[in-house]
Amino acid sequence: MGGRSQQSAIFIKHFDKVTLPSGDLQAICKYCSKAYKWQHGGGYGTLIRHIEKNHPVEIGISRSQSQIPTFSSQSGKESQLFKFSESDFRDETARFVAVEQLSFSFGDKLSFQNWLSSSANPAIRRIPRNTLKRTIHKLVATQKNELIKEFASLDNKVTLCSDIWSDHWQSCSYMGIICHWIDNAWNIQKRLLAYRCFNDPHTAQNISHLMFLILEEYGLTSKIFSISFDNASANTCSIDELIRMCQPSIGGKFFHIRCTCHILNLCVQDGFRSLETYIKPIRTAIHYPWTHPQVMKQWGRFCKANGMRAKRFARDVPTRWNSTYKLLLSTFEYKELLCGFFGQVVQSSSLYLFSNQWNICTIICEIRQSGPRPDSGLLRQTALEVLTRSARSDSPRRVGRKRISGDNGAAAAAAQGGGGGGVEEEERGGFA
Incomplete structure (x- = not known):
């Protein structure tokens, strides 16, 4: 909520500062007497969240402001109120930034806060870039764990498509791995398993080692049917290494599918x-x-x-x-x-x-x-x-x-x- 000077004003107005016999400082809420440990130069985030969550009326936020009527709901009920959740807003903003490939500082822009607070909800605040980065990493970890659980319950095989390339300035190399499989409902699924920086020499041993580590993370070492690679000699040799480590079906006869686009x-x-x-x-x-x-x-x-x-x-x-x-x-x-x-x-x-x-x-x-x-x-x-x-x-x-x-x-x-x-x-x- 606002800058540091505004937060300091809220602290002075709604909290009492008490010095304990030990010399430690405490901030005590004037409305519910809840005590928080505090020190000079410290942040006000916890104190501000306490006031906004438990005493919104005292700081000029109506309890009904965060409830917006919706036209429809996922549960099918005709009338349902939507309650604003700061954590949900932060998660969805992180998804938006990731999908649209925006910078982490997008949620920290003043124009972003002004736009949403004036047109959507006055309780919306800016999201610092480090917070947004942590949120994105948290969402990725959550989806990755769900994918690992799904692969653990999968009875059939999966196919992989992988490529290695360098950026425009030839300064960094990357490896991408995409997985295709048919789920238990006979629907074809596709997921990006990895997008890793790969600056090691592009030898067969290094390629196969990194791929095997990624497959181990997802528990797929025994469930690979085939891998699509282009015709680079290092890729072809790495397939032999992966066949030895993964022991695929049919002795690996169909393990290496050469990329048609590369051949074309x-x-x-x-x-x-x-x-x-x-x-x-x-x-x-x-x-x-x-x-x-x-x-x-x-x-x-x-x-x-x-x-x-x-x-x-x-x-x-x-x-x-x-x-x-x-x-x-x-x-x-x-x-x-x-x-x-x-x-x-x-x-x-x-x-x-x-x-x-x-x-x-x-x-x-x-x-x-x-x-x-x-x-x-x-x-x-x-x-x-x-x-x-x-x-x-x-x-x-x-x-x-x-x-x-x-x-x-x-x-x-x-x-x-x-x-x-x-x-x-x-x-x-x-x-x-």
């Missing part, structure tokens, strides 16, 4: 190698303004001068097989503007964009719209199809100040069966 991405990236000559200049040019603040300002002014809104394009992330398609798709509306910007404003020879590059990218997106092609042979055929169609429909021509030549012409010639060796060598020797 490997196939897609493999197929894109033949198209890298056309995609890389666009990818580099798109990324350039966002790493140079001055160029980004020039891009904004250039778009405004041409009656367009400055757009931040989708990023091409190598670990997401569909990100290249989304990047190209987001640039089509701005292709003329991008060519003009890098040709007239930036004027860097390494960032020139050409019209037949966009035409080839249009063909790529048209092929992609027919659906993903996870097979490496089909992707190789797709790459050749793109190069062949672009070579038939486009001839090298000048855009801005530079002419298409070199690798672009060699790739197109190879696709037609003529000179050059890049694509033909890929076709004969296969993809890596």
